[in-house]
Amino acid sequence: MWQCTVCQHIDPGESAPIQCPVCDSPQDKFVSYEPPAGGVKTWQNLKAGFIGEAQAHERNLAFARKADEEGLSQIAKLFRAIASAEGVHAYNHLQHLGLVKDTQENMDTAFERENLAEVKMYPRFITEAEEENAPEIALAFSRARDVEREHGKLYKKAMQHMMAERETTYYVCQVCGYVSDGLLPDECPICGAPQAAFKEVL
Amino acid sequence: MRKMTEDNLKDAFAGESQAHMKYLAFANKAEEEGRPNTARLFKAVAYAEQVHATGHFNKLGLLGGTVDNLQEAIDGEIFEVEEMYPAFRAVAELQGEKGALQSIKFAFEAEKIHAGMYQKAKQDVESGNDVKLDAVYVCPVCGHTVEGQAPDRCPVCGATRDKFVKF
Numbered sequence: 596m597w598q599c600t601v602c603q604h605i606d607p608g609e610s611a612p613i614q615c616p617v618c619d620s621p622q623d624k625f626v627s628y629e630p631p632a633g634g635v636k637t638w639q640n641l642k643a644g645f646i647g648e649a650q651a652h653e654r655n656l657a658f659a660r661k662a663d664e665e666g667l668s669q670i671a672k673l674f675r676a677i678a679s680a681e682g683v684h685a686y687n688h689l690q691h692l693g694l695v696k697d698t699q700e701n702m703d704t705a706f707e708r709e710n711l712a713e714v715k716m717y718p719r720f721i722t723e724a725e726e727e728n729a730p731e732i733a734l735a736f737s738r739a740r741d742v743e744r745e746h747g748k749l750y751k752k753a754m755q756h757m758m759a760e761r762e763t764t765y766y767v768c769q770v771c772g773y774v775s776d777g778l779l780p781d782e783c784p785i786c787g788a789p790q791a792a793f794k795e796v797l
Numbered sequence: 798m799r800k801m802t803e804d805n806l807k808d809a810f811a812g813e814s815q816a817h818m819k820y821l822a823f824a825n826k827a828e829e830e831g832r833p834n835t836a837r838l839f840k841a842v843a844y845a846e847q848v849h850a851t852g853h854f855n856k857l858g859l860l861g862g863t864v865d866n867l868q869e870a871i872d873g874e875i876f877e878v879e880e881m882y883p884a885f886r887a888v889a890e891l892q893g894e895k896g897a898l899q900s901i902k903f904a905f906e907a908e909k910i911h912a913g914m915y916q917k918a919k920q921d922v923e924s925g926n927d928v929k930l931d932a933v934y935v936c937p938v939c940g941h942t943v944e945g946q947a948p949d950r951c952p953v954c955g956a957t958r959d960k961f962v963k964f
Contacts, residue, residue, distance in 0.1 A: 631896075632894045632896050632897045633892050633893065633894045633897075634888075634892040634894065636888045636892065637885075637888055637889050637892050637894045637897045640884075640885040640888055640889065640897070640901075641885075641897050641900070641901075643881075643885075644881070644882075644885060644900075644901065644904065645815070645818070646811060646814075646815060647877065647881065648818070648904065649811075649814040649815045649817065649818040650810065650811060650814045651873055652814065652817070652818060653810070653813070653814040653817065653847060653850040653851065653854065654854065654859075654869075654870070654873070655870065656847065656851065657850075657851045657854050657855070657860055658860070658863070658866040658867075658869075658870065660851070661860055661861075661862070661863060661866060662863045662866070665862070665863050666927070667863050667922065667927045667928070668927065669918075669927045669928045669929065669930040670863055670867070670918055670922060670927060670928050670930075672930060672933060672964050673914060673915070673918055673928065673930055673933060674866075674870070675964055676933035676934075676935055676942060676964035677870070677911050677914070677915075677942060679935045679940075679962060679964065680907050680911065680935045680936075680940035680941070680942045681940070682818065682821065682940075683903075683935070683936070683937055683938070683939065683940035684900070684903065684904040684907070684940050685818040686818065686821070686822050686825075687899075687900035687903060687904070687939075687940075688900050688904075689818065689819065689822050690822070690900070691896045691897050691899075691900050694819070694822075695822045695823065695825075695826050696826075697826070697830065698823070698826060698827045698830050698832055698835055701823040701826060701827070701839075702823075702835075704819075704823075705819070705820060705823060705839070705842070708816055708819075709842075712812065712816075716808070716809070716812065717809075719805075720802075720805040720806075720808075720809060723801045723802060723805055724802045724805065726801075727798075727799040727801055727802045728799075729798065729799070729802045731856075732798075732802055732806065732856055735852055735853070735856055736805075736809070739809070739813075739849045739852070739853075742845060742849070746842050746845065749838060749841075749842065750838070750842075753835060753838050757832075757835065760832055760833070760834045760835065761834060762834055763834065763837075765837060765838065765840075765841035767841055767844045767845050767848070768845075768848070769848055770848070771848065771849075771852075772844075772845035772846065772847075772848035772849050772852075773845070774841050774842060774845050794844070796837055796840050796841040796844060797837075
């Protein structure tokens with residue numbers, strides 16, 4: 596197995612890929628990688644398990660919101676409880692994959708993910724949505740891209756202040772995911788949602 | 798919706814879902830290291846990624862009424878119990894991977910219970926009512942899910958009662 600030293604992507608192939616499928620880095624950026632838990636298949640299964648559980652977690656939370664809208668509060672509770680259980684499974688799989696390191700490294704990984712989403716994934720998705728005449732979806736992708744750029748900045752700032760553990764309050768826009776650091780905005784600078792759409796993170 | 802955009806929305810949903818879970822795991826780690834503010838940053842961005850995941854999911858048209866959503870949830874759990882986790886377990890056993898085997902077993906045991914809870918809920922909703930549901934407790938170690946009261950010890954992983962999270 597091989598690991599990209601730029602974006603940490605792990606490739607299960609027998610030889611290193613010519614180009615990293617995630618960040619496009621060339622082959623010489625790959626180093627040999629030993630999975631923390633034995634064989635390639637088990638590693639791939641843990642990864643598939645993590646992806647499946649993470650998606651089930653999000654899906655259940657979306658279903659809970661819908662049940663609340665329909666006035667089915669007990670069903671909403673059930674969806675949320677099971678979402679939480681799927682979160683536990685996703686967390687355990689991720690731990691066994693050896694992908695939770697110390698906070699310094701986790702910050703680097705998180706920053707790199709935001710950066711790739713901003714400069715690689717969403718720009719392509721936006722172009723393709725425009726080509727397929729889906730302007731509403733292109734707009735949703737472009738908002739997500741703008742927000743990922745802000746997330747990247749927040750991680751960068753936090754990495755610089757890591758030793759000081761600066762105290763601040765974060766507010767998250769529930770419409771587009773914009774994170775405001777220390778200031779509750781009058782309206783969201785990305786999607787224009789009102790102040791009431793922001794939620795403080797405790 | 799045309800194919801390429803649909804595939805992109807699915808990829809974006811998968812990516813945001815994973816980012817959400819990863820950042821929560823990172824927040825946990827930062828807390829263990831005594832960095833509460835860094836933990837809060839991870840939690841804030843995790844929540845933001847959840848907003849994105851939900852948005853993409855909605856645009857994919859996958860959010861139906863609650864009866865449909867329950868059926869979708871049941872189908873997902875049954876796939877995991879009957880196909881996905883048994884296959885994963887067989888490979889992990891073959892390769893002698895004890896750690897992986899444990900997290901696969903924890904998930905497998907809980908998904909069986911989830912499928913049953915959803916099935917009961919769907920019957921209630923179809924008969925025109927909100928489901929009757931007591932408090933639900935989730936084990937934060939293995940994800941074991943139980944309605945009513947938390948057990949003294951988790952039957953799957955042995956965690957004590959005080960660890961359980963109530964919904």
